Amino acid sequence: MSAQLHELIATFASFGATSDGGVCRLTGSAEDAAARNLLGLEIGRRRLRLHVDPIGNMFGIADLAPHTRETVLVGSHLDSQPTGGRFDGSYGVLAGLLAVEAVMSRAAARQIRPKCNLALVNWTNEEGARFQPSLTGSSVFAGNLALDDALALADGNGVGLGQALDAIGHRGVSPPAIDPVRYVELHVEQGARLEQSGDEIGAVTAAWAACKLSLIFQGQPSHTGPMPMASRRDALRAAARAIELHYRLIEASATGAHASAARITSFPNSPNVTPSRVQVWFEFRHEVEATAVQLAENFLIEVQAAVRPLGVSMEIATDERRGTALLDPEGVALTLSVARDLGYSAIEMKTVAGHDALALQKRVPASLIFVPSRDGLSHNAAEFTEAAALDKGLAVLTETLWRLVTR
Numbered sequence: 001m002s003a004q005l006h007e008l009i010a011t012f013a014s015f016g017a018t019s020d021g022g023v024c025r026l027t028g029s030a031e032d033a034a035a036r037n038l039l040g041l042e043i044g045r046r047r048l049r050l051h052v053d054p055i056g057n058m059f060g061i062a063d064l065a066p067h068t069r070e071t072v073l074v075g076s077h078l079d080s081q082p083t084g085g086r087f088d089g090s091y092g093v094l095a096g097l098l099a100v101e102a103v104m105s106r107a108a109a110r111q112i113r114p115k116c117n118l119a120l121v122n123w124t125n126e127e128g129a130r131f132q133p134s135l136t137g138s139s140v141f142a143g144n145l146a147l148d149d150a151l152a153l154a155d156g157n158g159v160g161l162g163q164a165l166d167a168i169g170h171r172g173v174s175p176p177a178i179d180p181v182r183y184v185e186l187h188v189e190q191g192a193r194l195e196q197s198g199d200e201i202g203a204v205t206a207a208w209a210a211c212k213l214s215l216i217f218q219g220q221p222s223h224t225g226p227m228p229m230a231s232r233r234d235a236l237r238a239a240a241r242a243i244e245l246h247y248r249l250i251e252a253s254a255t256g257a258h259a260s261a262a263r264i265t266s267f268p269n270s271p272n273v274t275p276s277r278v279q280v281w282f283e284f285r286h287e288v289e290a291t292a293v294q295l296a297e298n299f300l301i302e303v304q305a306a307v308r309p310l311g312v313s314m315e316i317a318t319d320e321r322r323g324t325a326l327l328d329p330e331g332v333a334l335t336l337s338v339a340r341d342l343g344y345s346a347i348e349m350k351t352v353a354g355h356d357a358l359a360l361q362k363r364v365p366a367s368l369i370f371v372p373s374r375d376g377l378s379h380n381a382a383e384f385t386e387a388a389a390l391d392k393g394l395a396v397l398t399e400t401l402w403r404l405v406t407r
C-alpha cells in the first residue's frame with residue numbers, strides 16, 4: 001500500500017509540476033483538470049461511485065452498507081498554491097483513496113458488514129489561491145457558504161468559479177445522495193511542532209482564529225513626471241504605509257500573533273501613472289479569537305488616519321472573520337488511541353493553517369490528523385515529509401476509518 005501511495009503522490013505531482021520541483025495547480029486550471037480526471041479514473045478503478053457536486057467537489061463513494069445513506073467522509077484537496085509542494089492536500093486525497101480501498105478489502109476478507117458507507121472527497125478550491133475565500137467547496141457542502149455566491153466568485157481576471165468549473169467539465173448538478181456522519185482528514189502539518197517534539201502523529205484539537213481583510217486605497221491617476229509632488233494622491237504609497245503600519249502593530253502587540261500582507265493589485269499599473277487604486281490583502285492570526293479581532297480592529301482605526309494625509313481614501317473590500325474552531329473531541333481521542341495501538345507517538349496540537357476539516361466541523365464531527373513537515377515549510381516547492389512518516393499517517397487513517405465504519 002505504501003509503494004502505491006508514493007507512486008500516486010509522484011504521479012499527481014506531475015500535474016502542474018514547476019521547474020523547481022514544486023506544483024502550481026490552481027482551481028479550474030488545465031492542470032487541476034488533469035489531476036481531477038486521473039482521480040476520477042482511480043476512483044473508478046477501485047469500483048467506487050464517482051459523483052461531482054455543483055461546486056465541483058469530487059466524491060468516490062464506497063457503498064459498504066447499502067441499507068443506509070450514512071457515510072463517513074475522508075479527503076482533502078488537489079488544488080495548490082502557485083508555489084505549492086507535492087504533499088499539501090494531495091497526500092490527504094491519495095492516502096484517503098488507498099485507505100478507503102483498504103477498508104473495503106478488509107471488510108471483504110473478514111466477511112464483516114460495515115454499519116455505514118465511506119466516501120473519498122476532493123474539495124474544490126481549498127487553497128483560495130485563484131478564488132477567495134479559501135475552503136470554498138467544503139464550505140458549500142457544510143452549508144456555510146451559499147452555492148450561488150461560491151459559483152460567482154471571480155479570479156483576478158474576472159473569470160467566475162462556476163465558469164471555470166464548466167470549462168473543465170467538473171461542475172455537477174446535484175449533491176451526492178448520502179448522509180454524512182463524520183469527516184476525517186489527513187494532512188502534512190505545515191508547521192514545525194511535530195518535528196520539534198519528535199512525535200509522529202498530531203491529533204488536531206482546534207484552529208487559530210484568523211481575520212482576513214482586504215482594503216482598497218483610492219487615490220487619483222496623474223502623470224508621474226510633471227505632477228507637483230504636493231498634489232499627488234498616490235494609492236500605492238498609501239498601501240505601503242498601511243503595510244508597514246500593520247507589521248508595526250503586530251510587533252508592538254507582542255501577542256505572538258502571525259500576520260501578513262501577501263497580495264496586492266495596483267491600477268493602472270503603468271510606470272508613468274501615479275497608482276490610483278490599490279488593493280491589499282491583510283491577515284491576522286492568533287490562538288485567541290479576541291486577540292486576532294482586536295488587532296484587526298486597531299489596524300482598521302489607525303490605517304484610516306495613516307493614509308488620510310496622502311489624500312487617499314480607504315474602503316474595506318472584504319472582511320472575513322474565522323473564529324477558533326474546535327474539532328470534535330471524540331475524533332481527537334480516536335486518533336490518539338489508534339496511533340497508540342499502532343505503536344506511534346502522538347500529541348494533541350492546534351492548527352494555524354485553515355483546512356477543509358474546519359469547514360466540515362460545522363456540519364458533522366470532523367477530525368484532522370497531522371504528520372510532520374520538514375522545517376515546517378509549506379506553500380514552497382521544497383515542502384517535504386519523509387516517506388516513512390507518510391506511511392504512518394496512512395496506517396492511522398486506515399485504522400481510524402475502519403473503526404468508524406464498523407463500531
Ligand SMILES: [Zn+2]
Nearest residue numbers: 088089126187
Ligand atoms: Zn492543504
